[in-house]
Amino acid sequence: MTHNTIKVALIGNPNVGKTSVFNELTGLNQQVGNYPGITVEKKVGFSKLSEYTKATILDLPGTYSLNASSMDESVVIELLMNKNDKNFPDVAVVVSEVENLKRNLLLFTQIKDLEIPTILVINMSDRMDAKGITLDIPFLEAQLKTKIALVSSRKKTGIAELKKLIINYKELPTEPCLNASSIDPDYFNSLRRAFPNQLLYKLWLVITQDVNFSNLHRKHIEENSFAKPKAELKRLQQKETIKRYQFINDTLKVGYIVDKTKATDIREKLDRILTHKIYGYLIFFGILLLIFQSIFDWSSIPMDFIDSSFAALSSFAKTHLPAGVLTDLIAEGIIPGLGGIVIFIPQIAFLFLFISVLEESGYMSRVVFLMDKIMRRFGLSGKSVVPLISGTACAIPAIMAARNIENWKERLITILVTPFTTCSARLPVYAILISLIIPDKRILGIFNLQGLTLMFLYMLGFGMAIVSAYALNKVLNIKSRSYFVVEMPSYKVPMFKNVGINVVEKTKSFVFGAGKIILALSVILWFLGSHGPNNTFHNAEEIVESQLQNKEISGEKEDLIASYKLEHSYIGIIGKSIEPVIKPLGYDWKIGIAVVSSFAAREVFVGTLATIYSVGSHAEEETTIKNKMAAEVHPVTGVKIFNFATGTSLLLFYAFAMQCISTLAITKKETNSWRWPMIQLAFMSGFAYTVCLIVYQLLK
Amino acid sequence: MTLTLAQLQRGQKAIITDFNVDEIPLKLLEMGCLPGNEVELLQVAPLGDPLYINVNDSHVAIRLETAKEIRIDLINEF
Numbered sequence: 166m167t168h169n170t171i172k173v174a175l176i177g178n179p180n181v182g183k184t185s186v187f188n189e190l191t192g193l194n195q196q197v198g199n200y201p202g203i204t205v206e207k208k209v210g211f212s213k214l215s216e217y218t219k220a221t222i223l224d225l226p227g228t229y230s231l232n233a234s235s236m237d238e239s240v241v242i243e244l245l246m247n248k249n250d251k252n253f254p255d256v257a258v259v260v261s262e263v264e265n266l267k268r269n270l271l272l273f274t275q276i277k278d279l280e281i282p283t284i285l286v287i288n289m290s291d292r293m294d295a296k297g298i299t300l301d302i303p304f305l306e307a308q309l310k311t312k313i314a315l316v317s318s319r320k321k322t323g324i325a326e327l328k329k330l331i332i333n334y335k336e337l338p339t340e341p342c343l344n345a346s347s348i349d350p351d352y353f354n355s356l357r358r359a360f361p362n363q364l365l366y367k368l369w370l371v372i373t374q375d376v377n378f379s380n381l382h383r384k385h386i387e388e389n390s391f392a393k394p395k396a397e398l399k400r401l402q403q404k405e406t407i408k409r410y411q412f413i414n415d416t417l418k419v420g421y422i423v424d425k426t427k428a429t430d431i432r433e434k435l436d437r438i439l440t441h442k443i444y445g446y447l448i449f450f451g452i453l454l455l456i457f458q459s460i461f462d463w464s465s466i467p468m469d470f471i472d473s474s475f476a477a478l479s480s481f482a483k484t485h486l487p488a489g490v491l492t493d494l495i496a497e498g499i500i501p502g503l504g505g506i507v508i509f510i511p512q513i514a515f516l517f518l519f520i521s522v523l524e525e526s527g528y529m530s531r532v533v534f535l536m537d538k539i540m541r542r543f544g545l546s547g548k549s550v551v552p553l554i555s556g557t558a559c560a561i562p563a564i565m566a567a568r569n570i571e572n573w574k575e576r577l578i579t580i581l582v583t584p585f586t587t588c589s590a591r592l593p594v595y596a597i598l599i600s601l602i603i604p605d606k607r608i609l610g611i612f613n614l615q616g617l618t619l620m621f622l623y624m625l626g627f628g629m630a631i632v633s634a635y636a637l638n639k640v641l642n643i644k645s646r647s648y649f650v651v652e653m654p655s656y657k658v659p660m661f662k663n664v665g666i667n668v669v670e671k672t673k674s675f676v677f678g679a680g681k682i683i684l685a686l687s688v689i690l691w692f693l694g695s696h697g698p699n700n701t702f703h704n705a706e707e708i709v710e711s712q713l714q715n716k717e718i719s720g721e722k723e724d725l726i727a728s729y730k731l732e733h734s735y736i737g738i739i740g741k742s743i744e745p746v747i748k749p750l751g752y753d754w755k756i757g758i759a760v761v762s763s764f765a766a767r768e769v770f771v772g773t774l775a776t777i778y779s780v781g782s783h784a785e786e787e788t789t790i791k792n793k794m795a796a797e798v799h800p801v802t803g804v805k806i807f808n809f810a811t812g813t814s815l816l817l818f819y820a821f822a823m824q825c826i827s828t829l830a831i832t833k834k835e836t837n838s839w840r841w842p843m844i845q846l847a848f849m850s851g852f853a854y855t856v857c858l859i860v861y862q863l864l865k
Numbered sequence: 866m867t868l869t870l871a872q873l874q875r876g877q878k879a880i881i882t883d884f885n886v887d888e889i890p891l892k893l894l895e896m897g898c899l900p901g902n903e904v905e906l907l908q909v910a911p912l913g914d915p916l917y918i919n920v921n922d923s924h925v926a927i928r929l930e931t932a933k934e935i936r937i938d939l940i941n942e943f
Contacts, residue, residue, distance in 0.1 A: 229892055232895070234890075234892055268895075268922065268923050396886070399886050400886050402891060432924075436908055442911035535911065537910065537914070537928070538911075648890045649931070650893045650925055650926075650931075651915075651925060651926040652924065653917060
């Protein structure tokens with residue numbers, strides 16, 4: 166027998182532990198990518214089923230039914246409808262959960278109507294005793310026309326049986342378990358006559374959905390007068406749903422017995438506390454504090470370590486490699502560039518750790534429930550809480566998290582305002598500017614003035630997000646039906662393996678996604694800063710020397726040459742040409758360069774200033790970037806460059822301006838239009854410019 | 866006068882009698898919010914909205930404006 170690969174698709178409702186089953190089947194042998202053209206995450210894993218048989222396992226996004234209401238759900242339908250898709254599964258594995266079997270089976274009966282070999286996994290079987298549930302598996306298998314694997318991904322049981330069922334998928338029955346077309350026999354009969362070669366249920370899905378199917382065109386159906394008004398279609402869909410539930414209820418009446426006297430439930434008690442009008446909010450804000458504490462305090466330990474390691478590596482490269490352009494590129498371009506990416510790993514990992522624990526445990530839905538009414542006053546949804554919290558790490562995953570919001574207007578507003586929240590890339594900028602302009606003092610004995618300033622900037626970010634959401638809600642004229650249905654899953658202790666894999670995957674995709682841009686930019690900056698167009702750059706040494714001799718300038722020769730070179734390099738020219746625009750905000754051309762380069766990623770600001778001040782100077786010199794910035798004075802007036810007015814103006818600029826190309830790109834992707842990212846850019850940056858102009862002119 | 870889900874008290878149970886399909890998200894129907902099914906109000910969010918219900922063994926939160934569209938008959942428990 167030759168090696169044989171079976172294509173498996175994992176399908177199921179959200180919160181049934183589908184991903185745990187996926188992790189159990191594949192271990193760490195998985196890849197995360199995107200479906201072409203959209204940002205829906207595509208997870209594929211590999212599993213060795215037996216000595217001769219392997220399987221590729223596709224973990225499809227969670228869906229409640231085959232009636233798509235989001236991009237994630239459309240992916241499932243489009244795949245299952247298209248037999249020619251290279252991912253089209255040989256066998257569908259529908260994952261359900263023992264406590265919610267009734268609802269989970271709705272999707273199962275729909276998949277069965279597509280006549281794909283289907284296995285039913287009943288997960289979380291370890292909870293059956295606690296809930297007093299007994300199952301009649303042979304009866305269920307006969308009624309549902311399938312094979313059932315009773316699995317507990319927590320206790321790691323049933324996976325071997327599931328693998329066996331997958332190997333023998335050809336023995337699975339493919340006929341539907343009920344006749345859904347009886348909801349309107351005349352209509353469906355005429356459909357069948359018009360398209361004799363097509364599966365009736367597929368036709369029905371094409372008629373009711375807005376999804377694309379490659380070999381079946383909606384137009385074709387509409388031309389044949391099978392189109393119905395939306396309201397009538399929905400009535401039929403309701404009838405269909407009722408019909409399916411009738412069948413499911415009849416089946417479960419015999420096959421699924423619950424002894425309520427044995428059931429113990431902590432859900433009710435936990436809900437009473439976690440959604441309480443006082444304790445609920447206290448607990449939520451306590452958790453938020455813990456998240457911020459971990460992001461800004463605990464992660465500073467590994468971050469400092471990474472920072473000093475890369476600095477050491479850079480000077481090591483400089484002293485030990487032969488001098489030349491290549492060494493300069495490595496020591497001043499590539500190593501600091503890599504350092505600028507790696508330094509964010511601790512913060513991103515902590516954030517994803519918390520978010521993934523909160524989601525796995527079922528707590529996140531309670532937060533949505535608690536916050537919905539408050540958020541709605543500002544045109545947002547309870548579901549906007551997740552993007553706004555995630556935004557403190559990075560706006561990119563945060564904007565993607567807004568996908569769960571079904572109401573288009575609420576989702577759009579969430580996407581547009583999320584970049585106002587203070588992302589971790591702003592943190593290094595804030596940190597260095599605060600340390601320059603705010604004294605390191607305590608007030609009232611406990612509060613550190615610098616810490617308070619940082620907290621104020623975070624509040625400012627959130628405040629701005631909320632205020633602009635309120636404004637957008639008034640301005641945007643989008644009619645969008647309120648549509649808010651949130652499942653409140655039962656509480657679960659998060660599984661270490663799931664959380665771990667999630668944190669690793671998310672961090673990896675951030676590092677490789679954003680990292681590429683940051684690294685490329687660091688190298689470009691290094692090049693622009695160390696090369697110049699004409700003789701004034703190349704003859705820097707002679708010019709400075711002659712100026713020194715004529716006593717036109719004074720100071721250390723080496724430093725003077727370095728700064729002269731920089732001023733006449735490409736980057737210096739760019740900086741000087743934008744100086745008229747940024748001068749009213751209190752910035753000189755060096756700050757200008759740093760601000761412009763921040764458009765790749767904000768944290769580049771610090772790196773750029775580091776490059777600007779260190780290009781050409783001795784690697785052994787141990788003055789930190791902060792000391793150098795503090796020592797900078799205006800060449801004519803002798804006033805400190807980073808004074809209070811300029812520093813405040815810069816802080817506010819970074820708080821408000823849209824300065825991240827990646828964020829604009831993701832907004833374009835998620836809104837499917839250039840209009841919204843352009844509005845975001847114009848509004849945020851315009852606002853930032855105005856505020857900074859006023860503040861600087863008042864403070865100066 | 867007909868009652869709607871929005872008028873249910875916490876802990877009360879009822880049977881769904883009818884609703885205007887156009888006003889109810891399809892997803893809620895799929896969760897089992899259908900005429901004839903039992904519904905229980907489990908929690909009300911601190912500001913009176915949304916509502917946390919158990920319908921057809923599905924635990925879901927819906928907004929008050931959706932609940933107002935769902936007509937019910939109270940189940941009297943003695």
